Amino acid sequence: MNYETFAPHPNLDAIVKCHWILEVPGDMEAPKQRVIPDGCIEMCFILGDDVKRFNSENEFIIQPRAMVFGQITKPYFVKPTGYVNTFAVRFYPYGFANFITQPIHELADKETPLTSLFEESSIKELEQKIIEAASTKSRIAIIESFLLSRLTDKSIIDNIVTSTIDSLSQTKGSASINSILKDDLSKRRNLERKFSKQVGISPKQLGRIIRLQAALKMMLNKPGENLTQVAYENEYYDQAHFTKDFKEFTGVNPKQYLDNDQMMLSSLIYSKD
Structure with missing residues (x-):
């Protein structure tokens, strides 16, 4: 199993977190x-x-071969039918809103074919170029040219959204929204509207996900670390609170996660990300 990430072009690095491949x-x-x-x-x-x-234990769909997967709010399962070769762009929470007009929340928890978001002929041409490219470097150049040609106005990234996400990231998701807004509750409703349009989930939910990811990275990179210590260092109220959040977003408790072979892929990705 080979998973690698690649830094984006400087003109995209405020929007694109990385490019990645999985084989x-x-x-x-x-x-x-x-x-x-x-x-x-x-x-x-x-x-x-x-x-x-998989939509359920036995029901599944075949994912589109060129798609966007929106914000994930609950765990889901995938299974390849054979050889896996995926090339992808990972956007920061507010990043993809720069390229489409519809609200980002409409993409949550599902795959949307690129042909539903952009002109079909341009996507067919893009997909063919990606398929025929001789290397990952070439694929990155192709997708970045596509993105840069559509990046006409960065002002859609509202300052209140980016500053909130920066604060959540710097505190590993533990800062409360009220503290970020300095208890100016009149700003909260406006912030939540902007998050719905530009990020796809609420600021509180994003903070919980960022904190979970910080705890998960600690578990993966420090095997054997006491779970109470993991909860404490990531500012959960206690281990019970940590376990409850962890199970909500992953479907299993922390101990089950580390021992479960259904986690090989996510463990590989999140330990390196």
């Missing part, structure tokens, strides 16, 4: 993999065999 041999038998919220939006190109996303 898994077709003969590598793996169970369904659990994908959990990370606060980002992904534009994905499936270059290998089809990938199933």
Whole structure:
């Protein structure tokens, strides 16, 4: 299993967190993999065999081969049908709003074909170029040219949104929204409207996801760390609060996560991200 990330062009680095690739041999038998919220939006190109996303224990859809997956608010399962070869762009929480006109919350918890968001002929041409590219470097150049050609006005990224996300990131999600707004509650409703349009989830929910990710990285990079200490260092009220949040976003408790082979993919990604 090979997962790598690549830095974006300087003109996109305020919007794009990274480009990434994932390759898994077709003969590598793996169970369904659990994908959990990370606060980002992904534009994905499936270059290998089809990938199933499960709606229930036995029901699934085949993911579009060129798509955007919106904000994730609950865990879901995927399973490749064979060889995995995916190229993708990971946007910061507010990043993808710069490229489309519809509210970002409409994309949450589902895959949306790129042809539903952009002109179909341009997407067909883009997809063909991505498929035919000889290297990851070439694919990055192709997708960045596409994005830069559509980045006409950065002013859509509202200062109150970016400053709130910066504060949440710097405090690993532990800062309260009231403290960020300095208890000016008149700003809260406005902030929540802007988050719905530009991020796709509420500021409080994004803060919870950022804090969960910080705790998850600590668990993955410090195996054997006491879970009470993980909860304390990430400013949960107590271990019970940590376990409750963890289970809500991942579907399992922290101990089950570390011992579960359905977490191989997310453990690989989140330990490096």
